[in-house]
Amino acid sequence: MGATLAYVRVSSDSQSTEAQRHAIAERYNIAEAEHWFEDSAVSGAVKALQRPGFAELYKFARKGDTVVVVAIDRLGRDTIDVLETVEALKAKGVAVVSMREGFDLSTPAGKLVMTMLAAVAEMERANIKARQMAGIERAKAVGKRLGRRKSIDDAVVAQWRRDNGASVRDTALRFGVSEASVKRACRAEPPAA
Numbered sequence: 001m002g003a004t005l006a007y008v009r010v011s012s013d014s015q016s017t018e019a020q021r022h023a024i025a026e027r028y029n030i031a032e033a034e035h036w037f038e039d040s041a042v043s044g045a046v047k048a049l050q051r052p053g054f055a056e057l058y059k060f061a062r063k064g065d066t067v068v069v070v071a072i073d074r075l076g077r078d079t080i081d082v083l084e085t086v087e088a089l090k091a092k093g094v095a096v097v098s099m100r101e102g103f104d105l106s107t108p109a110g111k112l113v114m115t116m117l118a119a120v121a122e123m124e125r126a127n128i129k130a131r132q133m134a135g136i137e138r139a140k141a142v143g144k145r146l147g148r149r150k151s152i153d154d155a156v157v158a159q160w161r162r163d164n165g166a167s168v169r170d171t172a173l174r175f176g177v178s179e180a181s182v183k184r185a186c187r188a189e190p191p192a193a
Contacts, residue, residue: 002064002094004028007057009039009074020070023099028068044077048085063093071100072117077125079118086114152177154185161186 006028008020017038037057048054061067067089069075075096076082086096086105096105101117103110139146152175161171161182171182 013041061094066095154188157185
């Protein structure tokens with residue numbers, strides 16, 4: 001009989017893994033510290049095996065162990081990464097259980113349901129992105145300026161650099177902006193005739 005390994009993840013510093021830990025501990029009674037693996041402030045967009053906590057779990061897991069997560073989205077955001085993660089664990093003889101969805105992801109039925117749920121979640125993220133882009137296009141169409149306001153006047157920066165024969169670095173220091181801002185300003189302003 002293998003060990004039960006708990007994996008918890010939150011995407012930002014403002015979030016806590018406590019609710020996930022409580023839910024898993026209550027159901028599986030995992031007390032040993034070595035059986036808890038955590039990634040805090042790590043996006044689900046980062047592939048599972050590239051996250052420090054999950055990489056440690058993967059290295060630790062042995063044949064017969066079961067990895068428990070509170071929900072599929074703790075494993076990853078996109079279908080391919082979640083499937084690859086589950087397959088990598090399965091190849092080591094490790095099962096994966098998702099509490100919210102209520103199934104063992106290593107079984108054929110669990111894999112089918114997981115694939116469908118992950119695909120639905122991915123579609124919803126794509127829909128959110130599409131709505132966001134439509135909103136940006138509407139704002140542009142009515143003449144709203146998007147993004148941060150420029151902190152420098154391109155013409156003034158370019159003229160000062162020409163007048164003083166200054167380098168990009170010196171110009172950036174003079175105006176308190178990045179070197180990239182100076183380069184953009186100089187590209188935007190045609191050279192003096």
